[in-house]
Amino acid sequence: WESLPLIEFVQFPWRFIGRAALPVAFLAGVPFAYIPNNYRVFNRNLPLAPLLTMAAAILLIVLSIPNLYPHTCPEDAQPTINTVHAYEHDSGLVGVDPAGSYFPKSVKIRPVGSSLEEDYLAGRPPQRFDTTSLPPGAMVKRVDYTSLSGQMDIESPSLFQARYLSFAYPGWEATIDGERVSISASDPEGLITFPVPAGEHTVEVSWQMTSSRAVMTGISVAAAISIVIVSVFLFRKGAKNQNGGESTNGVGTPPEENGSDLDRSELSEIDDNPGLDRSRYQLKWLSLALLAVAGIGLLIFKAVVVDPGYSFLRQETQLPVTYQPDIVAGELLLEGYNLSQDRVEAGQSFDIDLAWRVLEPPEADYQSNVWLAGPEGMIWSDKETNRPRTYEDTARSRFWLPGQWTWDSREIEVLDGAPPGRYDIVLTLFDRETLQPLTLIGQDGAAIGPNAVIAEIDVTVPDSSASVVPQFAIDEDIDGLTLIGYNQDREDASPGEPLLITLFWEKNRENPPPVDVLNLVLIDDTGESVQNWSISPVRVDYPPDDWSTSTSFRGQHVLRLDPGLKSGSYTFQLEGVELGQLRIGELERLFDEPSFDSALQANFDNLAELVGLTIEPFDIDQEKPITVTIVWRGVDEMPISYRVFIHLVNARGEILSQSDADPAGWTRPTTGWLPGEYIVDSHLLGPIAVQEGEEYALRIGLYDPATGTRLTSSGEDFVLRNLETDSR
Secondary structure, three states: OOOOOOOOHOOHHHHHHHHHHHHHHHHHHHHHHHHOOOOOOEEEEEEHHHHHHHHHHHHHHHHHHHHHHHOOOOOOOOOOHHHHHHHHHHOOOOOOOOOOOOOOOOOOOOOOOHHHHHHHHOOOOOOEOOHHHHHOOOOOOOOOEEEEEEEEEEEEOOEEEEEEEOOOOOOEEEEEEEOOOOEEEEEOOEEEEEEOEEEEEEEEEEEEEHHHHHHHHHHHHHHHHHHHHHHHHHHHHHHHHHOOOOOOOOOOHHHHHOOOOOOHHHHHHHHHOOOOOHHHHHHHHHHHHHHHHHHHHHHHHHHHHHHOOOOOOOOOOOOOOOOOOOOOOOEEEEEEEEEOOOEEEEEOEEEEEEEEEEEEOOOOOOEEEEEEEEOOOEEEEOOOOOOOOOOOOOHHHOOOOOOOEEEEEEEEEEEEOOOOEEEEEEEEEOOOOOOOOOEEEEEOOOOEEEEEEEEEEEOOOOOOOOOOOOOOOEEEEEOOEEEEEEOOOOOEEOOOOOEEEEEEEEEOOOOOOOOEEEEEEEEEOOOOOOEEEEOOOOOOOOOOOOOOOOOOEEEEEEEEEOOOOOEEEEEEOOOEEEEEEEEOOOOOEEEEOOOEEEEEEEEOOOOOEEEEOOOOOOOOOOOOOOOEEEEEEEEOOOOOOOEEEEEEOOOOOOOEEEEEHHHHHOOHHHOOOOOOEEEEEEEEEOOOOOOOOEEEEEEEEEEEEEEHHHHHHHHOOEEEEEEEEEEO
16 A cells, blocks of 8 residues: 555555445345245245345334444535635645545645635636736736636736646646647646737637546446346337246246245136236335335334433443543543554554544634653653554544544654663643644543643664664764764753753673763863753663674763853863754843833742733623733743743633643744843733623742743732723
């Protein structure tokens, strides 16, 4: 499936099910043609074939009743082209197909919108001739459109390339004054373009039949005619068999030899009236009557037994999950999950199937992300996870219905060279549009934070060494270990920011000298050491003595740069081996108190102080966003990059809107604050429907995103600020 060049247009094997259903249905009906129409049981004639046909139909329909209640998205009762446009905007699937297979191959970039949408919304014919392609001085004197053509009278002082707002599918033709001209596709849009000479001309663009379509249509018509001819032939042959020859049941056997209840007197009566087989005539109407009774009975059964409530055919299913964490995230409940395995080799992947139940209609399109975290909180898997290739995408969460549950499967790929050990599986859920994470709530109702550990998994050393590919290759011996390369997440940073350095190692002999700690130094452009760190090669709890000589390992190290570093160029050195370059930019710092509307004096654990804020007032007549601007002052240097949270709550403490982000729009992490420095930090909340007479408040605080631990002020883990609505 991954090797065939055109298979992406098929995309999933289950797309063949619909194509296979019709011929399978015909095959399923074949046995009923071999069942005798009448069968004698206890000296009574039973219409065996009609009864079995009715029973089979009832069985199929009853077993399909649960499929009449799928978890589907609500749809318009009378969808129009505007419904399709809205779906394309909401889903991003312009062309209604993930692979873009409905576009001609000349379309290299999918459109994000069209001027024709206004025409469709207004209910008028789409104005497909693009007047923006006209040269200066040109004009369109007349234009007429039909569903598949457009005719224009154009006057132009010069030659120009006209553009018609339709994709250049084969079959479109353009004529100028009745003479056909060549059409070309615009690059990269794939729209119809053609040259129009200077002067006054009548231009027409129309859809015509192509030779290939004509041939295919001819084949289809011929096939339909053949079906009619064959059907007539078979009907006449069957009538001839009934009137002139031995009547059979379709398998070449006289009725009395295959179990039919037609005795000799009945056969004699039929022989006296060769034009009529009364038994067949009666059984035909009996079959129709039985099927009609079955259909009416099933409708009554569905309306009376199934529809009013849950029954044995329509019932809540038990979630087929192994683990049940019961974590609430917004309008969703993580009711359970399954792991594809409980052990995984470094460099390999495993699946986790999350089962979300909808508590209330989701207000946004949510997406989950899952990763592995080590004992020190470091991420040891790809930062972003995707659905496994063999899984079909689910509908966007804002289309989910209350009470339903759906699978959310993610594939987690462990990093090559990850040291063995027990790792946490961490979950987060965020708004796809704003990337804002939701606060996860545990079973006890307490807030966990934007991330939650939901499981653990063992990572093992692979049987054969993985081929690690470092960003920068090195082959240096350091105390009996071979440094084969390193990664550096960026070359430009600001003072106080965290920086990730990844080192790749191999053990070059069985018993190297013990190397537990290495010295990593940051050197300025004068050769002076300005900052140093003591690090382990891979991880503190996995020393080189435990390494295998046939395996490559990686060590990840987050380095917090000194907030007092001056701007300039620096170099990393590891035990004398030169690594990457680093540029520190000039950082504008504010040591004079800025202006704000409301003063506050909230000290958070003698690390940061909230000194003031400005809030855009509420308007109870409109739903609009609320801008909250906070002014912080650094009190002491912080080794942890704390995140700011702001919750807009009502009088009952319910969170109506929230913001969780690093200060100043992720540009000023707290690790870069200096004592006495002011940081202006703006957040956007809402919009919400403000109710007159309702009381609202803001909760403001700082927390560690790795652990969810909050800093405290006066014994509380947030500052509460009451709000007043503007009723003007």
